[in-house]
Amino acid sequence: xxxxxxxxxxxxxxxxxxxxxxxxxxxxxxxxxxxxxxxxxxxxxxxxxxxxxxxxxxxxxxxxxxxxxxxxxxxxxxxxxxxxxxxxxxxxxxxxxxxxxxxxxxxxxxxxxxxxxxxxxxxxxxxxxxxxxxxxxxxxxxxxxxxxxxxxxxxxxxxxxxxxxxxxxxxxxxxxxxxxxxxxxxxxxxxxxxxxxxxxxxxxxxxxxxxxxxxxxxxxxxxxxxxxxxxxxxxxxxxxxxxxxxxxxxxxxx
Numbered sequence: 674x675x676x677x678x679x680x681x682x683x684x685x686x687x688x689x690x691x692x693x694x695x696x697x698x699x700x701x702x703x704x705x706x707x708x709x710x711x712x713x714x715x716x717x718x719x720x721x722x723x724x725x726x727x728x729x730x731x732x733x734x735x736x737x738x739x740x741x742x743x744x745x746x747x748x749x750x751x752x753x754x755x756x757x758x759x760x761x762x763x764x765x766x767x768x769x770x771x772x773x774x775x776x777x778x779x780x781x782x783x784x785x786x787x788x789x790x791x792x793x794x795x796x797x798x799x800x801x802x803x804x805x806x807x808x809x810x811x812x813x814x815x816x817x818x819x820x821x822x823x824x825x826x827x828x829x830x831x832x833x834x835x836x837x838x839x840x841x842x843x844x845x846x847x848x849x850x851x852x853x854x855x856x857x858x859x860x861x862x863x864x865x866x867x868x869x870x871x872x873x874x875x876x877x878x879x880x881x882x883x884x885x886x887x888x889x890x891x892x893x894x895x896x897x898x899x900x901x902x903x904x905x906x907x908x909x910x911x912x913x914x915x916x917x918x919x920x921x922x923x924x925x926x927x
Contacts, residue, residue, distance in 0.1 A: 703813035708785035710792035722776030724751035724875035730775035740778035751876035754819040770794035830919040842879035852896035
């Protein structure tokens with residue numbers, strides 16, 4: 674009986690050790706890491722980030738953006754929002770910065786490479802220069818819901834590299850909440866079926882020879898809207914879509 678109790682206790686302890694990181698993450702606890710910043714002529718983000726956002730990735734969230742390492746998750750982490758705050762109480766505020774992931778990168782054992790605006794936002798008033806002098810700082814971070822006060826609904830942006838009508842690449846931007854876009858499909862009317870788009874890179878989804886009429890699409894969401902849910906946009910793009918144009922929707926993921 675004593676041996677059986679011991680095995681049961683060891684089994685419980687093993688299960689607890691396995692589940693503890695998941696439990697902590699699910700409760701939105703902060704995770705300790707390090708962060709640095711990259712150079713920028715105007716302190717905003719970069720339009721050439723790995724997520725493929727272009728100019729949107731430079732200015733979204735007022736330029737408070739970041740490149741991440743493992744949080745990039747082969748592009749599915751693009752557009753995710755995190756609260757990042759440094760831990761030195763002499764220079765660092767308690768609220769830190771809310772950043773949007775727009776790029777992939779890693780530095781000196783860092784999880785975040787912040788735009789200068791985001792890095793400065795972690796500091797107390799009038800202490801940003803001292804924080805910049807460190808170069809790399811200890812931080813804690815957690816994922817938070819993305820909120821875009823001036824954009825209550827998401828948009829489908831046709832990537833600039835698209836070529837009408839033979840090649841279509843799109844981005845789904847202003848994705849609110851804590852949601853990842855894990856798949857995108859277009860409706861093929863002639864075949865009467867959904868056809869998957871390819872994740873070209875980052876947040877860019879593409880397809881050669883897309884449907885010729887108004888484009889109906891659906892995308893799969895995992896996160897605060899549920900896991901594996903498909904959301905349908907019946908008229909996502911007009912039949913004569915144009916590269917570089919972002920098309921409005923009535924879809925809200927809050």
